Every structure is written in structure tokens, then in C-alpha cells.
Amino acid sequence: MNNFMKYKEYLGSVNYNDEDEIFYGKVEYIRSLISYEGQDV
Structure with missing residues (x-):
């Protein structure tokens, strides 16, 4: 799985x-x- 998420102007x-x-x-x-890493999004 390789996806992207956007936060403010960052990808x-x-x-x-x-x-x-x-x-x-x-x-x-x-x-x-x-x-970064985490157990849930």
C-alpha cells in the first residue's frame, strides 16, 4: 500500500x-x- 495524505501545504x-x-x-x-509512524491513521 502506498498512498499520500495532505496537511496544509505538505504532502x-x-x-x-x-x-x-x-x-x-x-x-x-x-x-x-x-x-512518522503510528498504529492508526
């Missing part, structure tokens, strides 16, 4: 890891690396 990727049962992703199209 972030959303992926799911079946083994760890978590969602994770990163903010796209910026110079810095901002990543």
Missing part, C-alpha cells in the same frame, strides 16, 4: 507494515527528512 506518503502492524511515511518534496 506525505503513507505505507503499512504488516509484520509490525504500523503505518509509516515521510513528508515528500522538502529538503529535510521528516518521518
